[in-house]
Amino acid sequence: MASGRTNRGKFKELDWIYRAATLPTNFYIALVTSAVTPGADTNTLSELTQIAVGNGYSDGGFQLARNATDFDVLTEDDGTDVAFVQVKDVVWTASGGSIPASGNGARYAVLTDDNATIGSRLVLAYLDLVSDRTVSVGQTLTLQNCELRDTE
Numbered sequence: 001m002a003s004g005r006t007n008r009g010k011f012k013e014l015d016w017i018y019r020a021a022t023l024p025t026n027f028y029i030a031l032v033t034s035a036v037t038p039g040a041d042t043n044t045l046s047e048l049t050q051i052a053v054g055n056g057y058s059d060g061g062f063q064l065a066r067n068a069t070d071f072d073v074l075t076e077d078d079g080t081d082v083a084f085v086q087v088k089d090v091v092w093t094a095s096g097g098s099i100p101a102s103g104n105g106a107r108y109a110v111l112t113d114d115n116a117t118i119g120s121r122l123v124l125a126y127l128d129l130v131s132d133r134t135v136s137v138g139q140t141l142t143l144q145n146c147e148l149r150d151t152e
Helices: 007-019
Strands: 004-007 026-032 064-065 074-077 083-088 090-093 106-112 125-133 140-143 147-150
Touching: 007 125, 064 090
Parallel strands: none
Antiparallel strands: 004 125, 026 064, 026 106, 074 083, 083 147, 090 140, 106 125
């Protein structure tokens, strides 16, 4: 699965670390369709098409706290010159209908900040789910062991 960090995500990380800018209280993982492919130049969630809400998927996605429970693995690997943080498994369960509630399935997952205006949330990173994903009632869509890596 292809994944990456956006330039906006890299910028905000530096801003938070070196300029002591206010950190978000939470982060979110939102599911978006293949209508627009997220990439390095994606800035906000409004540039993408979020899947239809309902049946177990909430507008804006799954909330993650800034803590060691939701970002459950932090690793420094001097052998491969990489550091990464891993997000806990994120699970959506379809109830009362399919996820998404209508329209195209989820093709990408994006990590955003917590701006109160959902469309204005900054897209920090993205993950390609390889194909459109739809789950029926009682089924789950699970993102497992997703990582944010720094290699420079």
